[in-house]
Amino acid sequence: MNSDRRGQPLKILLVDDDPAEHVLLRRTLEKVEGPAIELDYVGDIASAVASVKAGGIDIVFLDNRLVPNNDFRETAPQLREAGYIGPIGIISSDISGKYFQQFPEFGVDFRIGKDEIDRTAISFIISEYTRNQLSDNCAEDFL
Amino acid sequence: MPEAAYHLGPELVRAVNRMDFFRLFKALAVNQQCRYFVLSEVSGEEEGINLQHPHALHNLPESWLKGTNGKSLGADPVIAEARRSTAPFPMDLARHPSVLAHASGAKTAIVVPLHTLAAKRYCLIMFGEASLPKHEAMAVLALDAALIFQRYYAVILSLDSVSGLNEREIQIVRWTSEGKTSAEIAIILGLSEHTVNSYIAAILRKLHVVNRAQMVASALRSGLIA
Numbered sequence: 512m513n514s515d516r517r518g519q520p521l522k523i524l525l526v527d528d529d530p531a532e533h534v535l536l537r538r539t540l541e542k543v544e545g546p547a548i549e550l551d552y553v554g555d556i557a558s559a560v561a562s563v564k565a566g567g568i569d570i571v572f573l574d575n576r577l578v579p580n581n582d583f584r585e586t587a588p589q590l591r592e593a594g595y596i597g598p599i600g601i602i603s604s605d606i607s608g609k610y611f612q613q614f615p616e617f618g619v620d621f622r623i624g625k626d627e628i629d630r631t632a633i634s635f636i637i638s639e640y641t642r643n644q645l646s647d648n649c650a651e652d653f654l
Numbered sequence: 655m656p657e658a659a660y661h662l663g664p665e666l667v668r669a670v671n672r673m674d675f676f677r678l679f680k681a682l683a684v685n686q687q688c689r690y691f692v693l694s695e696v697s698g699e700e701e702g703i704n705l706q707h708p709h710a711l712h713n714l715p716e717s718w719l720k721g722t723n724g725k726s727l728g729a730d731p732v733i734a735e736a737r738r739s740t741a742p743f744p745m746d747l748a749r750h751p752s753v754l755a756h757a758s759g760a761k762t763a764i765v766v767p768l769h770t771l772a773a774k775r776y777c778l779i780m781f782g783e784a785s786l787p788k789h790e791a792m793a794v795l796a797l798d799a800a801l802i803f804q805r806y807y808a809v810i811l812s813l814d815s816v817s818g819l820n821e822r823e824i825q826i827v828r829w830t831s832e833g834k835t836s837a838e839i840a841i842i843l844g845l846s847e848h849t850v851n852s853y854i855a856a857i858l859r860k861l862h863v864v865n866r867a868q869m870v871a872s873a874l875r876s877g878l879i880a
Contacts, residue, residue: 544716588844596840596847600673612668618844621673627680631690631713635676644708644851649858649865 520547521637522567526559526586527552527574527602532625536572542630545637556586563595570640571595573619575603584610584617591618598640602628662798666805675806676711679778682798688782690714690758693803696767696775702728702737703777708855709811718757730754732763736777742766742796744786755781762786766799770807778803814859819878823860826853828879831870 525536533552540548551568553559556577562568571590573583580586583601590599598620601611606624614622620640623632669675683691692712694703705712705719705727727733731750735743745763747755752763760781768776778799787795819827822843829839836850843850858864861872873879 591841591844594841596837596845598846598848607664609664609668612670615670615849618846620846620848621671623673623677627677631715632676632680634715635711635713636673639672639676640846640848644848644855645858646864649854 520549521569521641522549522551524551524553524559524562524568524571526554526556526571526577528554528577529574530554532574532602536628539628539630539633543633543637544630545634548637556580556589559586560589560593563590563597564593568595569597570636571597571599572602573599575601575606582610583614583619587614587617587619598636600636662801666802669805669809672711672810675802675810676713678802678805679711679799680713682778682795682802683780683782686764686780686782686787686795687784688760688762688764688780690755690760690781692754692779693768693776693806694779696737696777698737702730702733714754715757718754727754732765732779736765736767736779739765740767742792742799744792746786747781752781759783764792764795766796768800768803770811772812774811776803813856817860819857819860819873823853823857824873824878826850827857827869827873830854830866831873831879 523540525533527533537550540550551562553562559571559573563571573587575582577586587599587601599618601614601619601622602625603622604625606622611622621636665678669678679691679693683689690713692703692705692714694705694710694712695707696703704710728737730753732745732752732754735745743765745765747761747763755763758781761783762785764780764782764787766778768778770776825843826839829842834842836847836854840847840850854866854869857869861869863869863872
């Protein structure tokens with residue numbers, strides 16, 4: 512999470528070529544407890560790259576297959592190459608493919624099936640990927 | 655929701671991070687008509703369980719935890735019984751109201767004690783609306799929970815006791831020794847800052863050090879980096 516944006520809503524970017532998924536995720540997010548959440552939506556990877564370059568995105572939910580791209584192995588690295596260092600989660604209606612296990616190698620933080628997304632899963636993702644894992648004496652000014 | 659036994663299929667061996675195990679334990683709970691679950695280490699201290707611990711997994715809403723009004727979770731009848739038991743058991747919440755699960759309207763708690771090779775006690779607690787499971791169902795559920803937990807131990811928990819650093823961890827120590835921040839290392843390696851910090855947290859535990867400077871010094875002394 513961008514530490515310089517504390518107090519502002521958590522910004523999630525959904526990248527999915529099916530606009531219906533935007534509606535579904537927005538409805539789910541309305542039920543999530545905790546920090547205020549703002550949902551941005553784009554339908555292709557080029558727009559997603561432009562969004563993360565513009566800054567302010569805390570978490571990206573990236574659909575596995577974005578036409579005309581192949582799968583996350585082709586799209587997630589584009590977000591990293593654009594300098595995005597926030598968490599990327601791959602969402603898909605089918606995450607049973609064996610290649611999904613390689614997700615850490617492609618700069619992806621987690622994967623989740625679309626049928627598994629509900630308010631408790633979103634809460635867990637937010638809590639897990641925005642918490643500070645290192646104690647204060649591990650702050651970078653101690654370097 | 656995922657189909658029955660999803661948590662025991664290929665996804666079990668493909669689980670690689672805490673999010674994957676959250677999904678597996680949640681699927682197990684949902685299969686028991688339990689909407690909520692908690693996996694936590696059981697301590698001998700008054701609190702009983704610590705949901706803030708880095709190894710705890712749960713999907714309880716934040717408001718429930720606030721709803722305990724700062725009361726020790728150890729006083730909750732479900733937690734108290736979990737601390738005393740070494741065998742799985744169901745609990746009728748109408749007879750033993752749980753402060754923790756009160757807001758859920760759950761009728762039943764199912765508790766499965768678990769343990770690691772390093773003799774640490776954990777427990778899986780599920781809250782749901784189904785009636786109390788029968789003996790045979792409890793046995794199958796306990797086995798399923800143990801299988802997922804065994805994998806959780808192998809992939810996540812055992813890292814605390816593994817010595818030596820893997821290739822990625824050595825890369826991160828090397829870049830830290832060059833004065834790079836987590837964000838800079840994330841850009842260099844094409845990872846998230848969260849992933850880099852996860853690696854650093856694991857390295858600190860493995861090297862028994864407390865900060866980045868000591869991490870680099872220890873790695874240099876032991877020849878992990880030149």
